[in-house]
Amino acid sequence: MNHLFSQLRLADVHQDVMRNIVSIRDSQNLYDDLSDDPDEWTLAQQVEDEVKPPPYRSSTPVIHRPFEDAEWFNAIAWPFDHWQSSRFSDGSFGVWYGCNSVEASVYESAYHWYRWLLSDAGFEKSAVIGERKIYSVTCDAALLDFRGLVADFPELSHKTDYSYAQSVGSRIHREGHPGLVIPSVRYTGGENYVVFNPDVLSNPKFNCQLTYRVEGNDIIVEKNPGTTWLVVPIAEL
DSSP states (O other): OEEEEOOOOEEEEEEEEEEEEOGGGGOOOOOTTTOOOOOHHHHHHOOOOOOOOSOOOOOHHHSSSOOTTTTHHIIHHHHHHHHOOOOTSSSSSOOEESSSHHHHHHHHHIIIIIIIIIITTTTTTSSOEEEEEEEEEEEEEEEOOOOOTTTGGGGGGGGSSOOOHHHHHHHHHTTTTEEEEEEOOOSTTEEEEEEEOOGGEEEEEEEEEEEEEEEEEEEEEEETTEEEEEEEGGGOO
């Protein structure tokens, strides 16, 4: 692992990244009494998000952050408050994952939704529907840049064995680095932003609502109900 870290560079990141979370679609239809058009519901939600003040920032956020700021908790705070095992964590600390595009976030989240949730429950052959929400979240940090190293260290991007990546994540967490950027394992051209320090994340904004539906050998993804936006072949996950 020392050989890996000796080759690292920093990526000075100042951009929005996409956070894909579980969220029921109906909860976003707050304007359905004003219009029957789902596109207008989405537009109204986006307008509301644009005019709302930015989330409160504090050096002691657990004490000072307003409880009503649900966007902050949903889009940023959740994984730091609810630890679980993932590619770069063994479950003993929280890690936040974002992507450089909505499409990359779909492939990454579809894998976990289908392989971990549906398959474990025996529902992988059923016509199951899942609903998601995409937030754009600003990341301002000097991240460890793994993008040029995955070819020499393929165990970082193993599709199912996370043991090496978790050991890397444990060192990053122990030494206090804010995070890393690495190519997406599931989506060609995608990038994953892996954050260990919530203080480098800010300004969560609603981007879009998605529906995932298992249909044969594919996962059908809809932005607007009834209209296919993206087809994810299950074999590629």
